[in-house]
Amino acid sequence: xxxxxxxxxxxxxxxxxxxxxxxxxxxxxxxxxxxxxxxxxxxxxxxxxxxxxxxxxxxxxxxxxxxxxxxxxxxxxxxxxxxxxxxxxxxxxxxxxxxxxxxxxxxxxxxxxxxxxxxxxxxxxxxxxxxxxxxxxxxxxxxxxxxxxxxxxxxxxxxxxxxxxxxxxxxxxxxxxxxxxxxxxxxxxxxxxxxxxxxxxxxxxxxxxxxxxxxxxxxxxxxxxxxxxxxxxxxxxxxxxxxxxxxxxxxxxxxxxxxxxxxxxxxxxxxxxxxxxxxxxxxxxxxxxxxxxxxxxxxxxxxxxxxxxxxxxxxxxxxxxxxxxxxxxxxxxxxxxxxxxxxxxxxxxxxxxxxxxxxxxxxxxxxxxxxxxxxxxxxxxxxxxxxxxxxxxxxxxxxxxx
Amino acid sequence: xxxxxxxxxxxxxxxxxxxxxxxxxxxxxxxxxxxxxxxxxxxxxxxxxxxxxxxxxxxxxxxxxxxxxxxxxxxxxxxxxxxxxxxxxxxxxxxxxxxxxxxxxxxxxxxxxxxxxxxxxxxxxxxxxxxxxxxxxxxxxxxxxxxxxxxxxxxxxxxxxxxxxxxxxxxxxxxxxx
Numbered sequence: 001x002x003x004x005x006x007x008x009x010x011x012x013x014x015x016x017x018x019x020x021x022x023x024x025x026x027x028x029x030x031x032x033x034x035x036x037x038x039x040x041x042x043x044x045x046x047x048x049x050x051x052x053x054x055x056x057x058x059x060x061x062x063x064x065x066x067x068x069x070x071x072x073x074x075x076x077x078x079x080x081x082x083x084x085x086x087x088x089x090x091x092x093x094x095x096x097x098x099x100x101x102x103x104x105x106x107x108x109x110x111x112x113x114x115x116x117x118x119x120x121x122x123x124x125x126x127x128x129x130x131x132x133x134x135x136x137x138x139x140x141x142x143x144x145x146x147x148x149x150x151x152x153x154x155x156x157x158x159x160x161x162x163x164x165x166x167x168x169x170x171x172x173x174x175x176x177x178x179x180x181x182x183x184x185x186x187x188x189x190x191x192x193x194x195x196x197x198x199x200x201x202x203x204x205x206x207x208x209x210x211x212x213x214x215x216x217x218x219x220x221x222x223x224x225x226x227x228x229x230x231x232x233x234x235x236x237x238x239x240x241x242x243x244x245x246x247x248x249x250x251x252x253x254x255x256x257x258x259x260x261x262x263x264x265x266x267x268x269x270x271x272x273x274x275x276x277x278x279x280x281x282x283x284x285x286x287x288x289x290x291x292x293x294x295x296x297x298x299x300x301x302x303x304x305x306x307x308x309x310x311x312x313x314x315x316x317x318x319x320x321x322x323x324x325x326x327x328x329x330x331x332x333x334x335x336x337x338x339x340x341x342x343x344x345x346x347x348x349x350x351x352x353x354x355x356x357x358x359x360x361x362x363x364x365x366x367x368x369x370x371x372x373x374x375x376x377x378x379x380x381x382x383x384x385x386x387x388x389x390x391x392x393x394x395x396x397x398x399x400x401x402x
Numbered sequence: 403x404x405x406x407x408x409x410x411x412x413x414x415x416x417x418x419x420x421x422x423x424x425x426x427x428x429x430x431x432x433x434x435x436x437x438x439x440x441x442x443x444x445x446x447x448x449x450x451x452x453x454x455x456x457x458x459x460x461x462x463x464x465x466x467x468x469x470x471x472x473x474x475x476x477x478x479x480x481x482x483x484x485x486x487x488x489x490x491x492x493x494x495x496x497x498x499x500x501x502x503x504x505x506x507x508x509x510x511x512x513x514x515x516x517x518x519x520x521x522x523x524x525x526x527x528x529x530x531x532x533x534x535x536x537x538x539x540x541x542x543x544x545x546x547x548x549x550x551x552x553x554x555x556x557x558x559x560x561x562x563x564x565x566x567x568x569x570x571x572x573x574x575x576x577x578x579x580x
Contacts, residue, residue, distance in 0.1 A: 068557075069556075069557035070558045071559070094556075094557070098557065101559050105560050105562050378562060379448065379563065382561055383412075383413075385559055386527065386570060387413055389556050389557070389570065390497070390525055390570065391416075394420075394421075395420075397523065398494055398495055398523060
């Protein structure tokens with residue numbers, strides 16, 4: 001059984017400059033499991049940007065961060081180990097096999113953290129992606145004891161996509177927690193700011209950042225549009241278009257990049273309205289965070305957002321920028337406060353509630369104790385680990401492998 | 403590219419599909435010519451010999467047609483040495499995963515030094531941290547003090563079946579500033 005002190009290894013590549021909801025979820029997972037007394041090692045490649053946003057959580061200091069390529073030494077001789085694989089899409093792929101080999105070495109249970117799948121992504125996104133980008137997710141799913149999705153919708157699509165899974169693989173979903181402790185501590189104070197948390201760039205078209213340009217209307221007059229972006233920011237030409245559009249309607253543009261959770265929640269709390277025009281989300285933190293802070297939110301109608309946002313989010317048809325603009329105009333002219341859904345959100349995605357659900361899931365995963373891996377499987381993974389490490393290296397180094 | 407130790411051709415097929423710009427693949431192996439004595443002395447583990455014809459057929463099927471594929475059967479003590487004389491400085495990538503004896507690895511490296519291009523890269527498989535009686539560790543550890551070459555280690559994993567700590571190593575010329 002998992003209790004009281006399972007050894008949990010969370011393998012997640014954290015080096016990307018851009019924010020990733022899946023990796024953010026992985027860190028919250030580490031905090032939650034540590035708070036339940038488990039020995040948690042977070043095997044990243046760089047300490048994540050948002051890691052310190054959780055420094056006030058009771059078990060934060062007990063999470064061991066391991067940033068080297070070689071697998072970490074697990075701290076105890078526990079027979080109760082779990083490897084949680086947080087998947088990524090592009091090379092390096094050697095890490096997948098290193099994580100699986102660690103599981104095989106210690107007889108650990110394997111969990112895939114699933115926050116999207118190609119059948120789901122391609123059914124929602126305006127731009128399709130080749131299914132092979134998710135091949136390694138399937139690889140892990142094929143050998144996993146559990147596949148944990150971050151939404152009911154995600155689990156529904158996962159059930160179809162990961163049809164290669166073992167018959168005893170547990171397929172579940174748990175909505176990730178928001179950083180409620182930091183949200184609570186962030187400064188209060190309303191302004192007329194309109195906030196949008198998004199990403200730009202060719203690989204982020206599904207985030208709908210450019211739709212924002214077309215929803216701006218006279219209602220921005222005298223108000224500020226705040227765009228919160230990842231560290232990669234936006235192209236100068238796009239920024240100029242936003243500035244021009246805001247200026248035409250008598251508004252202003254402000255941009256913040258790579259900010260902390262504290263800054264983020266302070267800005268959400270200062271805002272009069274949040275716009276969230278994403279076409280695809282694995283979970284969709286911003287609308288949930290807006291609801292927690294009592295800020296109205298207009299979002300495209302995605303089933304995943306309805307799971308928690310039914311009563312607190314104004315939904316419009318995907319891509320209907322006129323409807324967004326009309327809804328913004330209406331909400332901004334209202335004087336009555338928005339529906340208070342904070343207690344509902346807290347119940348659903350509060351840290352304690354999340355930790356309890358996650359603990360229960362992992363107990364179920366490890367109910368049969370140590371897992372046996374065949375020599376054949378071990379050899380196969382060792383072989384693939386070698387090959388992928390070389391391919392990872394060569395793809396950066398030799399033109400031959402570009 | 404050159405691969406020493408083709409075995410079933412699995413890795414070659416992967417390389418052929420990954421390296422779209424690959425123009426020449428040369429693979430060296432004993433194939434079915436490996437006798438039991440060599441199998442034991444080269445510590446080949448689970449890599450039981452495969453037939454040359456079977457492997458050739460697999461590789462030809464996997465090829466995109468733009469890449470020349472040569473499979474050379476025989477001991478690298480003679481085949482790779484002869485090949486190096488004819489094609490010195492030609493290859494950008496050489497993968498050494500043939501015999502595991504110290505002598506064979508030393509021979510394969512000596513030939514690779516001649517075969518690698520100025521920007522060439524040699525990857526040694528089978529660097530065992532906890533076994534110096536076989537594998538590439540003794541040779542690589544000597545190379546670490548050779549200023550002519552740059553050595554880079556991959557991460558280490560544990561082979562629980564053979565109780566080995568394994569990594570791989572890349573070697574390039576120190577003058578190649580990458």
